[in-house]
Amino acid sequence: MRLDLPSAARNPISLIGVAIATAMAVVFFVLLALEMGGQLRNPYLGLLLFVAVPAGFLIGLLLIPLGIWRQHRRRAAGRAAEEWPVIDLRLPRTRTVMFTVALMTCFNILVFSLAAYGAVHHMESAEFCGTTCHSTMEPEYAAYQVSPHARVACVSCHVGPGAGALVESKVAGTRQLWQLFTNNVPAPVPAPVRTMRPARETCENCHWPEKSHGDKLRQIREYADDEKSTETVTTLQLHVGGGRAELGVGSGIHWHMNIDNRVEYIATEAERQTIPWVKFTDRSGRTREYTVEGTTPEQLAQGERRTMDCIDCHNRPAHTFDPSAERAADTAMALGQMPRDLPFARREAVTALKADYASTDAAMAGIDARLREAYRPQAGASPEALARIIAGVQGVYARNVFPAMKVAWSTYPNNIGHVAFPGCFRCHDENHKAADGTAIKQDCESCHAMP
Ligand code: HEC
Ligand code: HEC
Ligand code: HEC
Ligand code: HEC
Ligand code: HEC
Structure with a gap:
């Protein structure tokens, strides 16, 4: 038995191409079967399934004619063709080599699939969406983490299932990436989001009206x-x-x-x-x-x-932000995040929240200093209550005001x-x-x- 490739294709480059294309094909069908079987339901799977894997497959396929062409040119130049030896499975040595190659290929495919699966998981995570662009998504990510949807992936609302939505979101994403590189991300990120899908295809996957x-x-x-x-x-x-x-x-x-x-x-x-x-x-x-x-x-x-x-x-x-410093202080107080037993607690909290700070760091330090100053003359104020009101006000500020993104109370109606x-x-x-x-x-x- 011989490995029956056309002799022109029996050159290293073409053979690598064949290997890549075969591996990609296998990965593609495995992922496809998983998606159709419902084991993987993830908008980013499409990125891999319909973009990355086929791209690899295409590269593999292109290597085949490239190898043939290169060999052809060598021949034409009168140099010896780089023909690979005939593989004869009657020889035990050849069988061992073939077996090892097959085993390694299986192993590579397994590794590749696992890596791809991990990448998909990571890309669907809120951490990926919320932190990859650093300060850009900071306001939305901060509000999201304390919202009723804190366990719902960003992509469930922002991309939704299906390949079409994915391609659309990638087109938009490429533009956003460009804005990020050229430092032109609008601050604040504009709302409403015009590319949002009809709620029927996102919200209604979970909420049955x-x-x-x-x-x-x-x-x-x-x-x-x-x-x-x-x-x-x-x-x-x-x-x-x-x-x-x-x-x-x-x-x-x-x-x-x-x-x-x-x-x-x-x-x-x-x-x-x-x-x-x-x-x-x-x-x-x-x-x-x-x-x-x-x-x-x-x-x-x-x-x-x-x-x-x-x-x-x-x-x-x-991404619910409090509409005003007053309402934010009220909510935090109602939830027990700020003590009411300090005199004028609400008034002091609102004053500290409404002051102008240049950055989040400056705000954290400023709030601390302001409240300490306000309660310093009152011998009765317990250090424990003071620490709690400082932490409470800092928390409210940190999830509502983002100087770097020009987001503050009532930026988003x-x-x-x-x-x-x-x-x-x-x-x-x-x-x-x-x-x-x-x-x-x-x-x-x-x-x-x-x-
Ligand atoms: C429960 C659904 C849902 C989830 C989960 C969700 N969002 Fe949103 N997001 C929305 C809606 C709805 C809007 C506003 C759309 C509009 O006004 O047209 C929005 C708006 C935004 C905006 C535009 C600016 C703004 O504040 O309106 C950004 C940026 C954003 N989301 C990022 C994220 C990130 C990052 C995550 C994950 C950490 C996430 N979203 C998770 C539903 C969601
Ligand atoms: C992946 C599933 C999922 C998707 C998608 C989803 N939600 Fe939800 N939503 C939930 C869950 C779970 C809760 C309940 C959270 C709780 O009670 O702690 C919830 C709660 C809510 C609530 C009640 C909040 C409250 O204060 O009690 C509203 C309103 C809501 N969702 C609207 C939406 C809208 C609008 C969208 C689409 C933009 C959406 N949801 C998309 C799962 C989802
Ligand atoms: C006309 C405006 C309006 C529309 C449209 C609307 N809602 Fe609501 N929804 C409300 C209001 C108002 C409340 C109650 C106030 C609140 O929860 O803050 C509410 C409450 C809810 C709740 C919480 C119910 C509960 O008993 O805790 C969920 C979940 C919800 N809506 C989901 C949806 C989904 C999903 C859609 C789209 C299919 C939708 N809503 C469309 C106005 C609307
Ligand atoms: C079209 C429906 C609708 C009508 C009409 C309406 N409301 Fe409301 N109202 C709402 C909703 C929705 C909320 C918000 C509930 C929430 O925050 O979850 C609200 C909230 C409020 C609040 C609490 C506001 C706050 O957060 O402090 C008051 C007070 C109020 N309404 C008074 C009135 C009065 C008085 C009228 C008659 C002139 C009126 N509303 C008519 C839908 C309505
Ligand atoms: C884009 C316009 C629009 C917005 C925004 C809107 N509504 Fe409506 N709403 C309507 C129209 C139109 C009707 C039907 C009036 C009619 O009977 O002809 C209606 C009807 C209603 C009804 C009466 C239903 C019945 O039993 O007859 C309620 C209740 C209601 N809306 C609540 C709300 C609440 C609460 C909000 C805000 C969260 C809201 N709507 C926002 C346009 C709107």
């Missing part, structure tokens, strides 16, 4: 600037609702999530905060258009048109609610009127009760 129903109780604790940091509690009974009309629960705020109710809108500025036109299509296809008086057709023609989905309300599900930002009232303001005079209502009770 038709299942959600009922009310949600929220307690908002606020503290006064007096000596005792007096507490007031606002209780909101949010009519989240949801479901589908057929199931008998098609109401409440998640009326909006109902696939039977389609709301489209046009925003006339980049942040989607000004929405002068809204169109509602119900399940029977009936439509109603609401417009704010004085809106011109030119304004609408230039605006951005979108169909509402989860992200139009939940635009900060993983949060569309849930209507007090700190326009939010729901971008549409529910009684000024969006249909031809028959009906308006998108601002009736408090339709969204929440205050028991």
